[in-house]
Amino acid sequence: MSRQSTGYWFILPALVVLAMLIAYPVAYTGLLSVTDSQSNFVGVKNFATVLRSRTTPQAFWNTLYWVGGSIVFQVLLGTATAILLNQRFPGRSVVRSIALIPWVIPSIVAATTFAWMFHTEFGIINYMMTAPGLIEHPIGWLTNRDTVMPVLIAINVWKLFPFVAVMVLAGLQSIPKELYEAARVDGANFWEEVRHIMLPQVRPVLVAVTLLLVIWGLNSITIIYAITRGGPANSTLITPIQIFRIAFENVQFNQAAALSGMFFAVAILIVFFYIKALAAAPGEAR
């Protein structure tokens, strides 16, 4: 009995802080979303206002595009990097450290540096593409509505693929040697090993990492906000930035709360279905 209550005392301080910072604000968001700025109950009026706005669906699709596009390439590149760094070659530890650099650099620094590199007139990227004749004229990467989102996604991929690589590499290193030896006896070549041993064995890692990437993707404001602030013409406006704008630029806290609530619900749904789909997948122990 005494053991039990002692445990509570140890975790109590952390729980109180988190309850204050998470549970209370979440509950308060619900309250804000159904009232007006004078705290009068207004039902679903805020939700209706937000949903009627033309920017809301646009921001929603942009968010999906941003998160989906980022994750696909982060996972592909990250896994490929991990397999490469799992090989034995001289200087491997140096390359491993270097591969972590994009992840170490603060997002805001990555954003400003790439904004300079993608500069229309003086950017190094336009120069590297015009000089060998890949493109004829410099492209306004960050001002053209068609190129801006793919460029931002590329920056985000650059920033986070090292994280995927680190986690997958750890997974690769924990694969028992016997599996490889058995495969070699059977005459497997490298690519068969990748397909039949490495990928199936790191699948749980990939599942966990992808979930984290989804959540981080839904949270990420920094790169987009620092480079385009959601422009040009809202073509890179994602829902988190829209919430920020409604709350702090239009000062409509109640509408922002309504949008937050819906955003939260959609995020939970995505995570829920993701976990559900994987729980149902065959061969998954957890």
Next chain:
Amino acid sequence: MTTNAHVLPPKQAAAAENTPSSGKKAGKLERTGLGTPFVVIGCILLVVICLFPFWWMSISSIKTLRELYTVPPIWWPAAPTWDNYHKVLFESNIPRYFLNSVIISVGSTGLALCLAVFASYGFARFDFKGKPLFQAFVLVGQLLPTAAIIVPLFVTLRVLGLVNTYWGLILVYMIITLPLSVWMLTSYFKAIPVELDEAAIIDGASRVGVLFRITLPLSTPGIVAVVVYSFVTTWNEFIFALCFASDSSVKTLPIGLAEFSTEFNTDWGAVMAASVVMTLPIALLFLSMQRLFVGGLTAGATKG
């Protein structure tokens, strides 16, 4: 591990069937692996992709205005200059923002560590009703879309009078640092044999005494990992700082940098110099602790 157990036996059996000397033979079998050209090209590509922006940032920061704005770009400045750094360090708010960032990052890292040490010990060493629920609740913080709680947090901080104060940001950063700190430390503490705790308690030590004299000294790598993680994430944090620190007396470096670069006439040389100033401490800290940090993170992931 369970999946391995299923896969292993038939294959091992197959290997054992071959010949009695199959063990030796497997050792001599040629290593399969990527061909050397693949490895070399892959590594060169990887290194270039990872380092080029960093290198370009550094080069741009020591260029004069004229060298910055030329086509084709100059790969190595003819006359490297410190003017941009001078501008950033002596003619802008960046040093003040740097100080703010240090205070806020150190404060929230320290506070998160104190709370996480106790909570993790509680989770690692005690069984109590509702433990899985509490653990899940702690992790929810990591899963929450931060944008969804900005508004109520702002209202809460305003009521408490903590908007535009160090304490406001330090507290808010607990949301980011505390859950993962608890997660990582719990797995570290679990790895320390319970017998050590029990022996100390038989010798008359209190629970808190055990925590500070036995568990903590044994989990130094975990503590370092948590400190590095918390410091790096709070140092880089952007959204909360943008919303809760609008006064230049508490603005952090990321906000200062964003201001710098989104003004109409961006001074790219100064922006790049400020970027270097902001990156250096974090890069040094991270690279010196890299091994420990990555170890701690992945330990948490596999044992969690």
